[in-house]
Amino acid sequence: MTISVGALGTIVVIATSIATLAPILLITLFVHDWKRGCLW
Amino acid sequence: MIIAEDVAILPAGIAWGLLIAFSILWVALGWYLGRNNKTAEDHMLAGRNVGLALATATAMATWVTANTTMTAPQLALQLGVWGMFGYSLGALGLILFAPLARRIRELMPHGFTSGDFIRLRFGKFTWRVFLVVSLIYAFGWLVSLAMAGGVLINALAGIDYRVGMTVILTVCVLYTLLGGLRAVIGTDFVQTIIIILGVAFIAWLTIDKVGFEAIHFNLMEERPELLNLLFPAAIMFLFNNLLFGVGEIFHSNVWWSRAFAFGRSVGFRAYLLAGLLWLPIPIVAGFVALATPALGINVPVADMVGPLVAAEVLGLTGAIVVFIVVFAALASSLDSLLAATSDLVTRDIYRGHFRPRASEDEQFRATKVMVVLLGLLTWAAASYRGELPIIGSLAAVLYFTGAFVASAIWPVVAGLYWRRANPTGAALSMIAGTTLGLVSYFVIGFYVAALVGAAVSLAVLVLFTWIAPRDFDWRSLAEAEPRGTAGTTGGVR
Numbered sequence: 183m184t185i186s187v188g189a190l191g192t193i194v195v196i197a198t199s200i201a202t203l204a205p206i207l208l209i210t211l212f213v214h215d216w217k218r219g220c221l222w
Numbered sequence: 223m224i225i226a227e228d229v230a231i232l233p234a235g236i237a238w239g240l241l242i243a244f245s246i247l248w249v250a251l252g253w254y255l256g257r258n259n260k261t262a263e264d265h266m267l268a269g270r271n272v273g274l275a276l277a278t279a280t281a282m283a284t285w286v287t288a289n290t291t292m293t294a295p296q297l298a299l300q301l302g303v304w305g306m307f308g309y310s311l312g313a314l315g316l317i318l319f320a321p322l323a324r325r326i327r328e329l330m331p332h333g334f335t336s337g338d339f340i341r342l343r344f345g346k347f348t349w350r351v352f353l354v355v356s357l358i359y360a361f362g363w364l365v366s367l368a369m370a371g372g373v374l375i376n377a378l379a380g381i382d383y384r385v386g387m388t389v390i391l392t393v394c395v396l397y398t399l400l401g402g403l404r405a406v407i408g409t410d411f412v413q414t415i416i417i418i419l420g421v422a423f424i425a426w427l428t429i430d431k432v433g434f435e436a437i438h439f440n441l442m443e444e445r446p447e448l449l450n451l452l453f454p455a456a457i458m459f460l461f462n463n464l465l466f467g468v469g470e471i472f473h474s475n476v477w478w479s480r481a482f483a484f485g486r487s488v489g490f491r492a493y494l495l496a497g498l499l500w501l502p503i504p505i506v507a508g509f510v511a512l513a514t515p516a517l518g519i520n521v522p523v524a525d526m527v528g529p530l531v532a533a534e535v536l537g538l539t540g541a542i543v544v545f546i547v548v549f550a551a552l553a554s555s556l557d558s559l560l561a562a563t564s565d566l567v568t569r570d571i572y573r574g575h576f577r578p579r580a581s582e583d584e585q586f587r588a589t590k591v592m593v594v595l596l597g598l599l600t601w602a603a604a605s606y607r608g609e610l611p612i613i614g615s616l617a618a619v620l621y622f623t624g625a626f627v628a629s630a631i632w633p634v635v636a637g638l639y640w641r642r643a644n645p646t647g648a649a650l651s652m653i654a655g656t657t658l659g660l661v662s663y664f665v666i667g668f669y670v671a672a673l674v675g676a677a678v679s680l681a682v683l684v685l686f687t688w689i690a691p692r693d694f695d696w697r698s699l700a701e702a703e704p705r706g707t708a709g710t711t712g713g714v715r
Contacts, residue, residue: 194429201422
């Protein structure tokens with residue numbers, strides 16, 4: 183049983199999209215912590 | 223395999239420029255962040271009040287290693303889609319550690335190392351067995367990371383393996399020495415952003431330039447087994463990798479020291495979020511290896527497939543991006559491991575066995591000496607890459623330690639949650655699990671070592687506890703904290 187091109191493409195695109203958004207989330211959290219004075 | 227300078231995909235001049243620029247950045251950042259460290263607690267645990275953003279990033283960065291960025295493509299090339307899916311299950315280690323991190327912080331508000339917990343919970347015999355397991359794993363991981371550094375620089379720029387490995391190791395030792403855990407966590411944040419953006423950039427361009435149709439068609443023609451969802455060795459690998467990841471995180475002081483360092487309410491959320499964000503990374507990094515048949519790339523050594531694909535798809539830009547990404551990934555893990563292992567050696571070997579009355583200042587100095595000694599030992603072992611029988615590739619070194627770490631999963635879990643767990647059973651479960659895990663590594667293959675280690679360890683621990691259950695008062699973990707430690711607990715969150 184082999185994975186179809188559609189399934190492979192969907193999984194990879196979802197994974198890459200999450201990976202692309204992750205830095206934005208981390209930077210947002212950083213700014214949030216920094217403004218509240220609780221980075222450390 | 224050594225790559226000659228004239229066939230390297232990145233000019234040596236550019237590679238040296240990048241190496242020098244990023245080395246200066248990491249060392250300067252490490253010095254700046256650690257300039258106010260005054261005590262061993264500052265140096266080892268960054269003040270015990272790390273916030274969510276830095277906590278999440280450091281957990282992610284440490285777990286995204288060169289083994290992720292280089293071994294995920296290697297496993298995709300060897301085991302197909304299950305290779306990269308299986309590797310991504312390593313995220314479960316972070317996710318499952320989230321509740322443990324909260325409990326560790328609650329039970330041991332003054333704790334320093336995973337060794338502290340095992341000693342107080344199970345006694346000295348189990349503690350010593352645990353230290354052997356933990357230190358073998360830590361050293362195996364350190365050597366595999368240093369090897370990855372040398373391999374990458376050689377593969378991309380033709381710079382001699384030992385020279386590249388020495389530069390990366392020296393930089394990490396230097397800034398860990400200067401700034402301790404604060405430097406490690408601060409640089410991890412920047413490194414996480416670089417790594418994820420770089421990996422995603424390469425994946426998007428591979429999708430754009432090659433396309434899923436071409437990748438799938440060429441794999442079906444040349445390597446159909448890589449698309450097979452019932453590839454037996456790959457399915458074994460999937461479960462093995464899950465247990466390996468869980469074992470690595472549950473026992474290692476890298477993750478325990480962070481549980482002690484994060485603010486009180488931060489640990490659970492940080493590990494959970496880091497796991498969820500880490501989950502897609504091996505798929506993104508590994509997927510590019512499936513494009514090798516479509517691109518007609520000849521892969522001389524499996525662990526170089528990632529850099530080769532990036533260079534083929536993106537040319538010089540790809541080589542530069544991969545170089546920066548893997549340098550950041552290597553540094554983010556090497557620094558964490560150097561810091562956490564030096565803490566473990568200082569607290570549990572130096573102080574625990576030789577200098578029980580060591581003062582705060584003495585421990586502070588000893589931690590720094592240990593960072594340098596660990597760096598030297600790692601350098602010596604990594605210098606002999608390919609000349610020792612078990613050291614042949616990154617995956618081989620990494621999965622050799624699978625038997626050790628998986629056998630420590632159940633003693634740690636039982637120690638935290640099972641009041642009646644038998645201490646002798648905990649020690650013997652690690653010894654039996656490691657022994658039979660290693661036997662299976664050599665007799666069957668690397669993909670079952672962790673699986674066997676975890677299964678045997680569980681059976682031994684349950685059997686001993688069933689025969690001779692022991693009571694334990696959780697409060698003694700906080701009460702019996704070693705004297706002479708700093709009195710601060712930090713963590714208002």
